Structures are given as C-alpha cells and as structure tokens.
Amino acid sequence: MGQQEKVATSLAGTVSEEISASLTAVDAELARRYPGDPGTRQPVHTVYVPGDVFEPGTLRSWGDQALAALDEHAPDAASFAAVLGIPEELAGPVHDRVRAKLEREPVEDLRIDFEDGYGPRPDAEEDEAAARAARLVSEAYANGTAAPYMGIRMKCMEAGVRDRGIRTTDAFLTGLMEAGGLPEGLVLTLPKVTYPEQVTAFVQLLEAFEKAHGLDAGRIGFEIQIETSQSILAADGTAAVARMIDAAQGRATGLHYGTFDYSACVGVSAAYQASDHPAADHAKAVMQVAAAGTGVRVSDGSTNVLPVGPTAQVHEAWRLHYGLTRRALARAYYQGWDMHPGHLPTRYAAVYAFYREGLEPAAARLAAYVAKAGGDVMDEPATAKALSGYLLRGIDCGALDTAEVARLTGLTRADLDAFASPRRGDLTVTAP
Numbered sequence: 001m002g003q004q005e006k007v008a009t010s011l012a013g014t015v016s017e018e019i020s021a022s023l024t025a026v027d028a029e030l031a032r033r034y035p036g037d038p039g040t041r042q043p044v045h046t047v048y049v050p051g052d053v054f055e056p057g058t059l060r061s062w063g064d065q066a067l068a069a070l071d072e073h074a075p076d077a078a079s080f081a082a083v084l085g086i087p088e089e090l091a092g093p094v095h096d097r098v099r100a101k102l103e104r105e106p107v108e109d110l111r112i113d114f115e116d117g118y119g120p121r122p123d124a125e126e127d128e129a130a131a132r133a134a135r136l137v138s139e140a141y142a143n144g145t146a147a148p149y150m151g152i153r154m155k156c157m158e159a160g161v162r163d164r165g166i167r168t169t170d171a172f173l174t175g176l177m178e179a180g181g182l183p184e185g186l187v188l189t190l191p192k193v194t195y196p197e198q199v200t201a202f203v204q205l206l207e208a209f210e211k212a213h214g215l216d217a218g219r220i221g222f223e224i225q226i227e228t229s230q231s232i233l234a235a236d237g238t239a240a241v242a243r244m245i246d247a248a249q250g251r252a253t254g255l256h257y258g259t260f261d262y263s264a265c266v267g268v269s270a271a272y273q274a275s276d277h278p279a280a281d282h283a284k285a286v287m288q289v290a291a292a293g294t295g296v297r298v299s300d301g302s303t304n305v306l307p308v309g310p311t312a313q314v315h316e317a318w319r320l321h322y323g324l325t326r327r328a329l330a331r332a333y334y335q336g337w338d339m340h341p342g343h344l345p346t347r348y349a350a351v352y353a354f355y356r357e358g359l360e361p362a363a364a365r366l367a368a369y370v371a372k373a374g375g376d377v378m379d380e381p382a383t384a385k386a387l388s389g390y391l392l393r394g395i396d397c398g399a400l401d402t403a404e405v406a407r408l409t410g411l412t413r414a415d416l417d418a419f420a421s422p423r424r425g426d427l428t429v430t431a432p
Helices: 013-022 024-033 058-073 077-084 088-104 123-143 162-178 196-213 240-247 259-265 278-291 311-330 341-371 381-397 402-409 413-420
Strands: 045-050 109-113 149-153 186-190 222-226 252-257 297-299 336-338
Touching (some): 058 311, 077 341, 088 341, 109 186, 123 162, 149 162, 240 252, 278 297, 311 336, 402 413
Parallel strands (some): 149 186
C-alpha cells in the first residue's frame, strides 16, 4: 500500500442536505415516470384474429398450418436454412426449436379483433361476438389451451365508433368476470389514438369498470396503437406519444406501431407501405425514445405479404418476413405482429437465430463483467443489464435453455433477473 492520502473538504454537511432536499420532488418524479422494465415476459409477436373467426381450436390450427407449411416448402433443417440464409451451424438447432415451438406454443400473444379486422356490424351481432370471445378466452385459460397473453382490440375512441368500442370492452370484460375473473394474461389494445385525451377517456372507462366490480385500481392495463401522424407529432410540435404514456396513468403496457394505417396517414403509396420505410423508422424511433425507462414496451408492425401459393412464392415471402424481423430485433423491437399462420415459422426462425448466434458472446461478456475480468470490451453496468435482458428474452421465448445459459455465465435465472432489474441497488450474484 502507498502513502495514505489526507482527505480535506471545504463544504459544510448541510450543503449536501440542502441539495438533496431541493431534489426530493425530482427524485419522486423520476421514480414515478421511469420505473424501468417490468421484468415480465414480453411476447415475440401478437397475432390478430377477427372476432367472428376466433374458435376454441384457433391457436392449435395456426400451429398445425405453420407445421404443414414447413413440411411442404422446407421439410428439413438444411432446406429451411437455405431459404433464409441461416448459417450451417445454426440450421439444426433453429429448425428443431421452431418445430418444437409450433407444436408446444404456436402463439404467444393473441388479440381477438373487433376493429379493422372485424369491421362495422349490427350491434346485436357484435354484442354476441364480444360475449362469445370472453367465454372462449376464459375456457382456454381454464383448460390450459390459452396463449400466454390474450385479449381484444376494440374500436377506437373517435366519435363515430366510440360508443361501440366502449360497449364491446364492457361486454368482454364483464363476460370474463362472470366466467371467473380476469386472467393474468389479459391484454387490451386501444387503436388509432390521435390525442392524449382519448387515452385519458379509456382510463376513465377502465376505472369505472374496476370500481363496478371491486377490482384493485389499475388492475387493467392496455396497449396504445400508434397509427396516425398526430400520435407522433402533435399540432404544437410536441411528441404526443410521450404525453399519451403519461395520460395512461401507469396503465400503458405497450406501444404498437400500425404499419399500414400510419403509412397511409403520412402519404406513403400502397406499394411502399412497409415496416422498414423511412417514415416507419422515424415513428418507431420516437416511440422508442418516449417509452424508454417507463416500463412501456414497443412493438413493430406487420407485413401484408403472405407466404401462400407455389413454393417459390412462399420462399420469397418467408425471406421478406425473416429479414424484417431480424432488422427489428437489431433495433431493439423485440415484438411484432403476425397476420397469417405461414408467418410463424419465420418469426420463430428469426428470433431463435438472433438469440442463438449471440448466446456465447453475450454470455462471455456477462461472465467477464461479473468476474471483473478484462477481455477486449470494457462493459459498464448498463451493458450488463442489456446482456442479461438479452439472455432472459432468449430463455422466455424458447430460443435458449436456462441450463446452457447457466453453464456459460455461471449465473442463475435469479441472478439474470437481478442484473436486468430496473431497481437500483447492490446486486448479489451467486453460483448456479
């Protein structure tokens, strides 16, 4: 040890106390507005099915159709990898995990649609469809056939359809309560939001429902769909999407980009409406910044190019979907929409290849961080948090196994959760 330094200070202890006192309100505001990621599983996609099409066997049917598409158009690991450009060393693991996923859990998040995919119907017809959706969702959770997340997309809060959207929401939620209560995986999606006041109105609706049924305040959350230019940039030049998150009063769980409505809103012609258009990238970048740290997650939109028809046409659609999904993952959009069973093979192939090809580098960097080792990258706590989040998302979707991550990092699932936690404080790391 060298010479012990003499420490001298000039400020009285009261200075620190006064500064802390002056920032008390800011500290509270930071904690309220930016609580960090909730730490729950985020689905890799959302599947939309019209309200009159959803049946008890819909989820299994999507999985079976996806498997049939694989059997017909890419019957083995080598052919599937060749279509998508998956490296040879990943071909087998990705193919095997995709098939296992389609057999076990083909859909991670299902939204029964009462908006664009359902359209205007007589009130009695939509009433019955909403009640039927509630019954089928309740039965699915009761018998173990539900997706991890399920819910509805109602009509929006614009004047022409507002009353219908409110009634459908009420009928669906009431049906769930009468069937035994709200499932843990319940998700609602509010579409075509243009003003924060529409979010406030939806919060008012949910508050009234919770009060009517004696539910805890804030029990029901919802996603906000970003489908109009006004939701990104308000008339006064402010980022309206940030104000929408605030207007949700802690209930917003996600921001979902609507590829085609948004593209049309800003004047993109139909042939160029896609999730990788510059207009889409701008909107999603604003969404991402507005949501960062708030606990509200972001989701990409969909492609309307369906993998149907002759094999060559299916392969072309698969390559497009795979590329868009990989592009979104690299931009930290870990969720997207899927519109057809044929999109499931490439959704999971893209997700699994993304996590499996990054497994060993991410695990090595995290292990080195924990061990305070050197290496060719000097990581910081924020990077350790990102590395842990990456591994956890891979585990949750089935791309990675907990055991292999533990073997490579020396960390348990609890350790990874601690690193990825938004809460500040010391991390206790234990051996697996």
